[in-house]
Each structure stands twice: as C-alpha cells, then as structure tokens.
Amino acid sequence: MSFTILQKRELVPTLHQMEINAPRVARKAMPGQFVILRIDEYGERIPLTIADFDAQAGTITLIFQEIGKTTRQLASLAAGDSIADVAGPLGNPSAIEKFGTVVCVGGGVGIAPIFPIARALKSAGNRVISVIGARSADILFWEDRMNEASSELYITTDDGTKGHHGFVTDVVQNLLEHGEHDEHGERAIDRVIAIGPPVMMRAVAGVTKPFGVRTVVSLNPIMVDGTGMCGACRVLVGGVTKFACVDGPEFDAHEVDFTLLMSRLAMYLPEEKEALDCDLRSSVGEAAAEPTV
Amino acid sequence: MNTEPEAKPKKRPEMAKQPPSARRSNFNEVALGYDREEAVAEAKRCLDCKKPLCIDGCPVGVNIPLFVRQIAEEDFDAAARTLKSTNSLPAICGRVCPQETQCEAVCVLGKKKDGDPIAIGGLERFVADYEIAKGTTIPDLPEPTGRRVAVVGAGPAGLTAAAELAKMGHAVTIFESLHSAGGVLVYGIPEFRLPKSIVAAEVDFIRKLGVDICLNSVIGKIDTVDELLGEYDAVFLGTGAGLPSFLRIDGENLNGVYSANEFLTRVNLMKAYLFPEFDTPIKKGSRTIVVGGGNVAMDAARCALRLGAGNVTIVYRRGEDELPARAEEVVNAKEEGIIFRLLTNPIRILGDENNWVTGIECINMELCEPDESGRCRPEPVPETEHTIPADLVIIAIGTSPNPLVTIATPGLETARYGTIVADEAGATSKPGVFAGGDIVTGSATVISAMGAGKVASRAIDEYIRRI
Ligand SMILES: Cc1cc2nc3c(=O)[nH]c(=O)nc-3n(C[C@H](O)[C@H](O)[C@H](O)COP(=O)(O)OP(=O)(O)OC[C@H]3O[C@@H](n4cnc5c(N)ncnc54)[C@H](O)[C@@H]3O)c2cc1C
Numbered sequence: 001m002s003f004t005i006l007q008k009r010e011l012v013p014t015l016h017q018m019e020i021n022a023p024r025v026a027r028k029a030m031p032g033q034f035v036i037l038r039i040d041e042y043g044e045r046i047p048l049t050i051a052d053f054d055a056q057a058g059t060i061t062l063i064f065q066e067i068g069k070t071t072r073q074l075a076s077l078a079a080g081d082s083i084a085d086v087a088g089p090l091g092n093p094s095a096i097e098k099f100g101t102v103v104c105v106g107g108g109v110g111i112a113p114i115f116p117i118a119r120a121l122k123s124a125g126n127r128v129i130s131v132i133g134a135r136s137a138d139i140l141f142w143e144d145r146m147n148e149a150s151s152e153l154y155i156t157t158d159d160g161t162k163g164h165h166g167f168v169t170d171v172v173q174n175l176l177e178h179g180e181h182d183e184h185g186e187r188a189i190d191r192v193i194a195i196g197p198p199v200m201m202r203a204v205a206g207v208t209k210p211f212g213v214r215t216v217v218s219l220n221p222i223m224v225d226g227t228g229m230c231g232a233c234r235v236l237v238g239g240v241t242k243f244a245c246v247d248g249p250e251f252d253a254h255e256v257d258f259t260l261l262m263s264r265l266a267m268y269l270p271e272e273k274e275a276l277d278c279d280l281r282s283s284v285g286e287a288a289a290e291p292t293v
Numbered sequence: 294m295n296t297e298p299e300a301k302p303k304k305r306p307e308m309a310k311q312p313p314s315a316r317r318s319n320f321n322e323v324a325l326g327y328d329r330e331e332a333v334a335e336a337k338r339c340l341d342c343k344k345p346l347c348i349d350g351c352p353v354g355v356n357i358p359l360f361v362r363q364i365a366e367e368d369f370d371a372a373a374r375t376l377k378s379t380n381s382l383p384a385i386c387g388r389v390c391p392q393e394t395q396c397e398a399v400c401v402l403g404k405k406k407d408g409d410p411i412a413i414g415g416l417e418r419f420v421a422d423y424e425i426a427k428g429t430t431i432p433d434l435p436e437p438t439g440r441r442v443a444v445v446g447a448g449p450a451g452l453t454a455a456a457e458l459a460k461m462g463h464a465v466t467i468f469e470s471l472h473s474a475g476g477v478l479v480y481g482i483p484e485f486r487l488p489k490s491i492v493a494a495e496v497d498f499i500r501k502l503g504v505d506i507c508l509n510s511v512i513g514k515i516d517t518v519d520e521l522l523g524e525y526d527a528v529f530l531g532t533g534a535g536l537p538s539f540l541r542i543d544g545e546n547l548n549g550v551y552s553a554n555e556f557l558t559r560v561n562l563m564k565a566y567l568f569p570e571f572d573t574p575i576k577k578g579s580r581t582i583v584v585g586g587g588n589v590a591m592d593a594a595r596c597a598l599r600l601g602a603g604n605v606t607i608v609y610r611r612g613e614d615e616l617p618a619r620a621e622e623v624v625n626a627k628e629e630g631i632i633f634r635l636l637t638n639p640i641r642i643l644g645d646e647n648n649w650v651t652g653i654e655c656i657n658m659e660l661c662e663p664d665e666s667g668r669c670r671p672e673p674v675p676e677t678e679h680t681i682p683a684d685l686v687i688i689a690i691g692t693s694p695n696p697l698v699t700i701a702t703p704g705l706e707t708a709r710y711g712t713i714v715a716d717e718a719g720a721t722s723k724p725g726v727f728a729g730g731d732i733v734t735g736s737a738t739v740i741s742a743m744g745a746g747k748v749a750s751r752a753i754d755e756y757i758r759r760i
Pocket residue numbers: 034044045046047048049050063064065066067068069070071072109112113219220221222223224249265266268269272273
C-alpha cells in the first residue's frame with residue numbers, strides 16, 4: 001500500500017500544499033493531529049500536521065515549508081507520484097469545547113495547523129478571533145480559509161506589506177488589553193492557542209501570561225517514530241519530561257521550556273547541511289552527466 | 294557401524310567470526326555460520342537421546358534431535374521442514390536465542406566432562422540459511438475456515454501468532470505501527486547480529502502463508518481494539534515493551550543524550566549508519582558512554598563503535614557477574630575494545646552552555662550481601678564521585694510497555710508497569726482479546742515472545758471455533 005499524491009501546488013514560494021489519498025487516516029483525523037511520513041526507502045521519517053482532511057473523499061491535506069532535504073524532496077513530487085509511508089493520525093487531538101472566546105494564532109507555516117482547530121472551535125460555538133502572520137504579504141496563505149473559520153481575522157506582516165505592520169504578539173497584546181469585556185468588565189478572552197515557530201510561541205506565551213489566560217501551544221520537536229518509542233521528542237513542561245508525540249503535541253504554553261526545545265531542534269544542524277549539500281551535489285551531478293570529453 | 298559415544302569428538306567446531314579488528318568498523322555480520330561440512334560433523338555428534346532434554350529446553354518445543362539427525366543424514370530440506378513445523382522464524386532464532394540457557398543448557402553432551410553441548414543454535418541457523426538461499430517452500434494450507442483474526446504488532450510474538458493461525462486456515466491481518474515488520478528484530482537488534490535481509494526473508498515466509506501485513510497502522514489511533522473486534526473474530530496484542538526508561542537525573546535532555554531505543558532505531562531501522570545515502574542522521578561522538586549492562590547496552594555500544602566513536606565505555610552499577618547481557622555478547626564487545634566501568638553509577642549528566650553533553654558524573658558502587666531475593670543490591674560508596682567526559686551518552690536501562698493501545702482499550706486489565714494481564718493461554722480480561730510477548734511479561738526474549746504467540750494461537754483457534 002502506498003499513498004498517492006492527488007494534488008500538489010506551491011501556495012507561495014517554498015511553501016506547498018499537498019493532498020494525499022489516505023482513507024484510513026482521513027477517517028480518524030481530528031484537528032491538532034499529525035502524520036509521520038517517509039517518502040521512500042532511503043527517507044527520514046518526518047512529522048507534518050494534518051492541515052485538513054476529508055473523511056468522505058479519503059484525503060488529507062499537508063502544508064509544508066521547504067527547509068531541508070526531506071521537505072525539498074517532497075516539494076519535487078507531483079500529483080500521481082506516491083509516498084511510501086504515511087502513519088497517523090498521531091498525537092492527541094486539540095481540545096474542542098465551548099470555551100467562549102478563543103484567540104487562534106498562526107505564524108508562518110503554523111497557519112496550516114491552526115486552521116482546522118479554528119474551524120472546529122467555531123463550529124463548537126466559540127467566538128474565534130484569529131491572528132495570522134507572516135514575514136511578508138507574498139508568503140501569506142489561506143487567508144480565505146481562515147476568514148471562513150473565524151469570527152474575526154487579523155493579519156500581521158513583519159514588513160507591513162499587509163495588515164498590521166509587526167508581529168502577531170502585538171495584536172494578541174492589544175486584544176488582551178483593549179479587547180472586549182463582558183458586562184461585568186471582565187476580560188472576555190477565555191483561551192489562546194498559538195502555533196508557529198518556537199520563538200513566536202514563546203513570545204505569545206510571554207504576552208498572555210500576565211493576563212492569566214489559558215494558552216496552548218503545539219510543539220514541534222524532532223521526532224522519529226511518533227508513537228512514544230524513542231524519546232527523541234522529549235520536551236520539558238512544568239519541569240517534567242514529556243514525549244511530545246504521545247503526551248502532546250499541545251501543551252500549556254506557560255509551562256514549556258522553549259530554550260530546551262530550540263536547542264534540541266538544532267541538534268542535527270551540521271548533518272542537515274551535509275544531507276542538503278550531498279543532495280545538491282547529486283542533482284548537479286545528474287545535470288552534468290553528459291560526457292564532456 | 295560404530296555409534297559409541299566415545300568415538301565422537303567432545304568439542305563443537307568453533308564458528309568462524311569476523312576478526313575484531315575488521316568488524317569494529319563495519320556493520321556486516323560478526324558470526325559467519327557453519328559450512329556444510331562443519332554442520333554435518335557437528336550434527337553427527339548428537340546422541341539422538343531417547344528422552345531428549347533439549348526439546349523441553351526449547352520454549353516452542355522444536356524437535357531438535359529429529360532436525361539434527363536430518364542434518365547428519367544431509368537431508369537439509371527435511372531438516373528445514375522439521376524446524377518450520379514448530380518455529381516460523383528459525384534463521385532469526387538460530388542467531389539471537391540464548392541457547393546457552395535453554396536447549397543447549399540441558400543437552401546431555403554438555404553435562405559430560407570437557408563436553409560441549411550440541412551447537413543447536415548454529416545448526417538451526419545453518420538449516421534456515423540453507424532454505425532461504427534455496428527458496429522457501431510453503432506448506433500446504435488447510436481449507437479457509439472463514440474466521441478472521443487481527444494481530445497487533447509485527448514483532449516475534451505477533452508474527453508467530455499470525456503464522457500459526459494462518460496454518461490453521463484462519464484469515465489473519467497484522468497491524469504494525471512502523472513502516473517495517475519485525476519489531477525489535479528490525480529496530481533494535483543490529484545488522485551485525487541479525488542481518489535485516491534475514492528478517493525480511495522470514496517475514497516474507499509469513500506473508501506467503503497468506504497473512505496480510507498492514508504497516509503504518511498505529512492501533513489505538515487509526516483503529517481501536519473495539520473497532521477491530523467489530524471486524525474480526527478475535528484480536529491478538531503483541532505490542533512489545535517499547536517505552537524507553539530514563540534515569541531521571543539532571544541533564545538527561547541535553548543534546549547528545551539518547552535513549553538506546555532512539556539510537557538503535559536510527560541506526561538499524563532508519564539505516565543512519567549509511568548516512569547520507571540514507572537521510573536519517575545520527576550523532577557519532579568521539580567519546581561515548583552507554584549506561585546499562587544488558588543486551589541492549591551491548592548492542593548500542595557496539596553500534597556506536599562501528600559508527601566511528603573512537604572510545605566507547607559501558608557504565609554499569611553492578612559487577613561483571615551481574616551483567617544481564619548474554620556472555621557471548623560481552624565477550625564480543627570486549628574483543629572489539631569496548632571499555633567496561635563496572636560498579637559505577639551515573640548521578641548527573643553534565644552539559645555546556647549550548648546544551649550539549651560534556652560528560653557524566655558518577656559514583657562508585659559496592660555490592661552488599663544478597664538480600665532474600667538473592668540479588669546483591671549495589672550501594673554507593675561515599676565520596677567517590679568522579680566525572681567521565683563524553684560527547685554522546687546512551688541510556689540503556691530498560692523499557693516498559695507502551696500504553697498507546699491499553700489506554701485506548703476499556704475493559705483490558707493491566708498490571709503494574711503497564712503490562713497486560715493474561716492467563717497462560719494468552720486470554721486477557723476482555724473477551725476475544727488475547728496477548729503475548731513483552732507486552733505481557735515485560736522485556737524478555739525473542740523465543741519466549743514466539744512461545745507466547747504460539748500458545749495464544751491455540752487458544753484463539755479454540756475461541757473462534759466456539760463462537
Ligand atoms: C508535530 C509536528 C508537526 C509539524 N507540522 C509541520 C507542518 O505542518 N508543516 C511544516 O512545514 N513543518 C511541520 N513540522 C516540522 C517538520 O517536521 C520539519 O520541518 C521537517 O522534519 C524538516 O525536515 P527536512 O529534512 O526538510 O529538514 P532538515 O534539514 O532535516 O531539518 C530542518 C529543521 O527541521 C527540524 N527537523 C528535522 N528533522 C525533523 C524530524 N524528524 N522531526 C521534526 N523536526 C525535524 C529541525 O529543527 C531541523 O533543524 C512539524 C513538526 C512536528 C514535530
């Protein structure tokens with residue numbers, strides 16, 4: 001059994017959307033869960049969030065950023081190609097309840113995983129205020145989907161090419177300080193969920209902490225099996241070691257040790273560079289394979 | 294014809310091995326197996342005892358004297374059939390079973406002065422390899438019974454249960470969470486002890502018995518046991534004991550600190566030793582410390598050495614006699630130059646400002662008098678703290694059952710440490726659900742897991758014929 005790619009397109013430069021035929025995964029997928037895929041026999045197992053799923057059609061949608069060997073190779077595949085292994089849905093689903101007002105924050109590629117969560121929270125009767133951000137307008141994606149999934153949508157860009165000029169945290173801070181209050185004058189934000197680069201999640205945690213608003217982040221440590229078997233995905237939450245793949249990936253943002261997360265993510269930087277260089281060399285090698293003498 | 298036992302050699306032929314200087318730097322198999330002549334000569338030493346003790350020493354009851362005699366008669370095909378009729382994974386068992394504590398421990402020849410027991414493991418491997426090289430023959434299968442069984446986990450327990458059930462005519466589907474079947478045989482035990490091509494060949498035999506293997510299927514996530522019970526007449530759980538334990542000391546989350554499971558999975562399942570041809574990276578280290586004294590620690594240490602970590606040290610809190618690893622593997626490790634720091638216990642892992650491991654702080658231990666259980670408890674010796682420098686630390690102090698399936702299965706009774714409670718036949722507290730292998734016993738052996746799979750297959754057969 002292999003997993004056929006039904007659709008693939010580049011949403012914005014280096015960011016791709018891929019729809020994969022995976023009926024058994026699609027049937028069970030819930031917002032907040034991820035898959036681990038391996039492209040071929042030589043491949044590494046990498047986790048990607050299930051950004052959307054359609055149980056009826058038997059498909060899942062992945063959004064990924066080209067950053068290294070595996071994601072680059074994945075980007076080179078086209079509709080009709082297939083992926084050797086897709087295991088999932090993994091991890092605990094996001095808590096979907098009627099909380100009241102929830103702020104959903106998605107930064108960069110983190111917009112993809114926040115989307116199904118926002119949509120589910122909205123249909124569970126929450127007022128969903130979404131804040132999505134990117135470096136620049138031309139790499140912002142899924143604005144339309146996020147608009148539909150939210151009661152209110154804020155956009156930020158680091159360079160000011162669209163929406164608020166600045167970071168998602170500015171908007172979150174503003175919402176907490178000046179946002180709506182209920183008839184008793186109480187702050188009306190019941191929950192914040194933030195997904196994006198670790199620095200962004202740490203910043204959001206820092207902003208919400210003084211307000212005492214329950215804040216959840218989805219952690220993205222390096223994983224191998226995704227089933228609790230290896231411990232590669234160790235994270236420290238409230239001083240206790242957790243395996244993100246089975247205990248998470250969502251955790252209480254105010255308890256997460258982000259410094260540890262970031263240093264562990266950098267564990268294989270020299271090897272990642274080597275893999276990429278090797279890959280570049282071999283693709284250059286193929287191009288230059290014509291006899292030259 | 295002279296069949297006097299005295300006329301036979303007392304010693305078994307020594308199995309050829311790659312010399313330590315060569316094997317330190319490659320992942321090829323260490324033990325090279327017997328050739329035809331050696332195997333036949335060794336088989337001829339067997340007394341074909343009237344009351345063969347060796348069979349009782351084998352957890353799956355292989356008819357040892359019969360297959361050994363068939364080797365002596367050079368009828369290797371018959372020997373292979375004999376083996377396969379009770380053991381579906383002989384090429385694996387021939388390599389990794391602790392025969393020295395099982396069948397070979399009770400062989401009468403070993404009881405004689407200066408006598409070696411028959412090299413049952415070596416002979417088993419010889420026959421199984423012969424059959425793989427020649428092409429496996431599939432036994433005749435009975436008429437399909439129309440009954441369906443789901444097996445969870447493709448380790449030795451699950452594979453054996455599946456093979457036995459298929460041979461009884463039931464339709465069997467195995468659900469395995471990883472992308473490859475074999476359990477510890479593919480992710481834990483290294484290539485140089487058990488080539489993955491051998492595991493693949495034995496798994497292929499099980500597929501040819503008609504067993505369907507669904508990979509990438511994490512039960513508890515993609516389907517629950519209750520959902521499987523809706524589709525199948527019975528479920529067998531052989532999910533192993535794959536959850537790594539850590540020491541719970543400071544510094545365990547530093548970069549460069551691995552669980553043995555992660556280290557071995559990267560090396561074996563993901564083939565990180567062939568990086569960058571294969572994409573999965575691994576840290577090589579120049580000074581590696583492995584904490585623990587079991588087979589897993591030996592495997593991790595020997596893998597680290599082969600990756601090029603110049604200096605590999607095993608740190609173990611008890612003494613040489615207490616090392617739980619197979620004696621043979623300790624010898625192999627020592628021959629390859631692994632350093633043993635016994636009676637030493639880590640108390641803290643040290644790191645630098647970038648969160649990279651730099652060493653471990655240890656304390657010397659001494660063994661006190663054995664307690665009622667007969668085990669000597671190690672006690673720290675005050676003021677013997679010292680630091681061993683390291684840039685790679687591998688924690689190999691054991692594993693426990695992964696709770697992924699059990700927490701998603703209401704009505705399934707578990708015991709302390711998360712093992713599933715099952716009776717001798719493998720029946721659990723949940724009707725229609727059976728279990729066996731490491732998930733029931735905690736970490737044990739390949740053959741005991743296979744034995745449990747086999748016993749459970751009989752109970753399952755009885756159960757589904759009744760319903
Ligand atoms: C639960 C989870 C969900 C994720 N969802 C998404 C998603 O929806 N879209 C997306 O673009 N990315 C997602 N990621 C990150 C994605 O897995 C990495 O970008 C990818 O593994 C990089 O692989 P590479 O070979 O291309 O890059 P490499 O060059 O190998 O690595 C680049 C960086 O990616 C990280 N990384 C490398 N290997 C792994 C690994 N096996 N597991 C996790 N991180 C790794 C490290 O920080 C590394 O420095 C998710 C990660 C996790 C843990």
